[in-house]
Amino acid sequence: MTDYPHLLEPITLGDLTLRNRVIMGSMHTGLEDHTWQFPRLAEFFAERARGGVGLIITGGYAVNRRGWLKPFAGEMMSRLDAMRHRIITDAVHEAGGAIALQVIHAGRYGYSPFNAGASDIKSPITPFRPKRLSAKEIDRTADDFARSIALARKAGYDAVEVMGSEGYFINQMLARRTNDRTDEWGGTAAKRMRFPVEVIERARRLVGPDFPIIYRISLLDLVDDGQTWDEIAELARRLEAAGVTMFNTGIGWHEARVPTIITQVPQGAWLPWTERLKSVVSVPVSASNRINSPEQAEEIVATGRADLVSMARPFLADADFVNKAAQGRADEINTCIACNQACLDHTFRNRTASCLLNPRACHETKLVLAPTRTRKSVAVVGAGPAGLSAAIAAAERGLEVTLFEASDAIGGQFRHAMEIPGKEDFRESVRYWTRRLEVLRVDVRLNTRAAASDLAAYDEVVVATGVTGRAIDIPGADHPSVVSYADLLSGRITAGERVAVIGAGGVGVDVAHFLSHDGDEKIDDWYAHWGVSTGNEVGGLVTKAARPKVRDVHLLQRKTTPIGKGLGKTSGWAHRAVLKDSGVRQVSGVTYERIDDDGLHLTVDGVPQVLGVDTIVVCAGQVSVRAVYDELLSTTDTRGGSGKGVHLIGGADVAAELDAKRAIAQGTRLAASL
Numbered sequence: 001m002t003d004y005p006h007l008l009e010p011i012t013l014g015d016l017t018l019r020n021r022v023i024m025g026s027m028h029t030g031l032e033d034h035t036w037q038f039p040r041l042a043e044f045f046a047e048r049a050r051g052g053v054g055l056i057i058t059g060g061y062a063v064n065r066r067g068w069l070k071p072f073a074g075e076m077m078s079r080l081d082a083m084r085h086r087i088i089t090d091a092v093h094e095a096g097g098a099i100a101l102q103v104i105h106a107g108r109y110g111y112s113p114f115n116a117g118a119s120d121i122k123s124p125i126t127p128f129r130p131k132r133l134s135a136k137e138i139d140r141t142a143d144d145f146a147r148s149i150a151l152a153r154k155a156g157y158d159a160v161e162v163m164g165s166e167g168y169f170i171n172q173m174l175a176r177r178t179n180d181r182t183d184e185w186g187g188t189a190a191k192r193m194r195f196p197v198e199v200i201e202r203a204r205r206l207v208g209p210d211f212p213i214i215y216r217i218s219l220l221d222l223v224d225d226g227q228t229w230d231e232i233a234e235l236a237r238r239l240e241a242a243g244v245t246m247f248n249t250g251i252g253w254h255e256a257r258v259p260t261i262i263t264q265v266p267q268g269a270w271l272p273w274t275e276r277l278k279s280v281v282s283v284p285v286s287a288s289n290r291i292n293s294p295e296q297a298e299e300i301v302a303t304g305r306a307d308l309v310s311m312a313r314p315f316l317a318d319a320d321f322v323n324k325a326a327q328g329r330a331d332e333i334n335t336c337i338a339c340n341q342a343c344l345d346h347t348f349r350n351r352t353a354s355c356l357l358n359p360r361a362c363h364e365t366k367l368v369l370a371p372t373r374t375r376k377s378v379a380v381v382g383a384g385p386a387g388l389s390a391a392i393a394a395a396e397r398g399l400e401v402t403l404f405e406a407s408d409a410i411g412g413q414f415r416h417a418m419e420i421p422g423k424e425d426f427r428e429s430v431r432y433w434t435r436r437l438e439v440l441r442v443d444v445r446l447n448t449r450a451a452a453s454d455l456a457a458y459d460e461v462v463v464a465t466g467v468t469g470r471a472i473d474i475p476g477a478d479h480p481s482v483v484s485y486a487d488l489l490s491g492r493i494t495a496g497e498r499v500a501v502i503g504a505g506g507v508g509v510d511v512a513h514f515l516s517h518d519g520d521e522k523i524d525d526w527y528a529h530w531g532v533s534t535g536n537e538v539g540g541l542v543t544k545a546a547r548p549k550v551r552d553v554h555l556l557q558r559k560t561t562p563i564g565k566g567l568g569k570t571s572g573w574a575h576r577a578v579l580k581d582s583g584v585r586q587v588s589g590v591t592y593e594r595i596d597d598d599g600l601h602l603t604v605d606g607v608p609q610v611l612g613v614d615t616i617v618v619c620a621g622q623v624s625v626r627a628v629y630d631e632l633l634s635t636t637d638t639r640g641g642s643g644k645g646v647h648l649i650g651g652a653d654v655a656a657e658l659d660a661k662r663a664i665a666q667g668t669r670l671a672a673s674l
């Protein structure tokens, strides 16, 4: 018996039978591009195959050099390439899994001076103007796709996925925005559809009728002059007739200004479009984007909204996602919180992807939590992300762990983050940590402020006492209107109608979002606020609806740089857009003068002004809390000397970079070394 009978039911795609309907969607991890990284990539995939996933899809491999994602990016162009991929396919098969190669042509998204496209219109997110391909070159590109697909089969892949979404070459061929041709490859919607149809027909001729060809279709382009729904439906029908085995789904081009996968996108937001696709084709359809739990995935398959569910980042966060679900241990799944901080933000900065919550992701061969036979006792002081990750990783290795926490709950700064609208998923991390501590029988002592004397008997002491909000040095800072962000987010105080936020870092931006949100945004409101069309509009876009104004919010910083500059590369723009659309007044270059009953006095551009606010929320960064660490260093204890076996991690170590990604990685690495 399982709680997920529909999700875990096998499905047959051509000559391939998958053990369940869970797909690990394509992600570019940064390990794809060099063959010397293939052993590492193979282990990354094999760990997920052992974790029970039905089908893994690789990151994109270029079908020709013009289609490179960046210079010398991964490609599938020759028998030699196919041979080199054997290490990957063998590893996955030995681990009991199945794997598909994604074939891609980056088109104008290629971060390379050799990129090429349907037209020479430059993309807003890459610096290189594409070469406009001739009709003959486009014809040859279709052959290149077909050849790559045939080579993938030779390499031992069980299937291929043709990347037709997210604004890459095929998607560019399909949209007027990027295809201004008037030859046989453009001019009308029907001619623009010809390219992907030719790709599938030519590939079918090479690989025969049964090799599974998955087509990743763009269900919504979310760009001006993109496709209409009617065009997408017609394309799907033609592709099915050409020989597609299954459709996977994609939402939004990379240049779209509507968020599609980050935390603030409601879960399952894109399912209505998947259902529409299912109503026009008869081959299986996979749902994707903002699905991160087995419950949600089961519901999607059980209700027939899709036949399979593709999740990508959830498999960075937890390689054992499927096994845990199948074994009745879903409450032990480390749920992806859609923050993008260690995955997409890394990819778009040319760094190897990983996961904020699981620093082992893509580092499986390097960060190993080896079981230990030594019977060491470990005290961890502080149950924020750093302390929790150290405690859990140490206990996983078999060490005896006691976790001290001064407050009545674990989670640290995550408890504040989960109060921010759109960051509700952060609760899942607290649930995961709580359950893992139980399962691993960590001795958790809440409401216990450990002193050095309490820690003397432990072999190792990990101090993860975190941070506290930095106090501001402004005359009148003790005025009753001044509150900390911790007090606001924990519900200890309620803000008035007019609020000033001092400090516009990650926390200030989050607090401004919290203050300007009415807490009642239904899914239709969300579409309307982002201008997503639920009809047949070009590109799936309509004019954005105004957001209701909840309060007067002023977000302030002393720097003269634009507010929100330091936010994540793939999510910061969306946070900034929400602030703007919510009417938050953002002011840089302020000098704080004083606070009194009239409000906050400041000077901007040499002009004095008073913000007549009821509440002033201080988000001025943090300072480390390390009293117990200092005490330990000055104490000679039973470990044989002051400071012996004492380790400092997380915000208690470096508050300036208060950053859960660094804290969790530091905690895990330390535990691996104890």
Ligand code: NAP
Pocket: 470, 471, 472, 473, 502, 503, 504, 505, 506, 507, 508, 509, 510, 556, 557, 558, 559, 567, 568, 575, 619, 620, 621, 622, 656, 657, 658, 659, 660
């Ligand atoms: P932060 O990024 O250091 O920002 C605090 C801001 O307060 C500074 O930028 C500074 O701006 C201002 N400030 C500093 N000292 C001040 C003082 N004495 N008086 C008045 N203003 C002062 O800290 P944070 O906002 O707490 O964020 C910390 C970290 O949390 C971030 O780096 C990020 O890693 C993480 N985080 C990220 C997000 C996100 O990406 N959405 C959300 C939450 C947290 P001025 O000096 O210019 O005034």
Ligand code: SF4
Pocket: 313, 314, 316, 317, 335, 336, 337, 338, 339, 340, 341, 342, 343, 344, 354, 355, 356, 357, 358
């Ligand atoms: Fe998910 Fe964030 Fe991890 Fe990326 S870094 S996989 S978004 S939790």
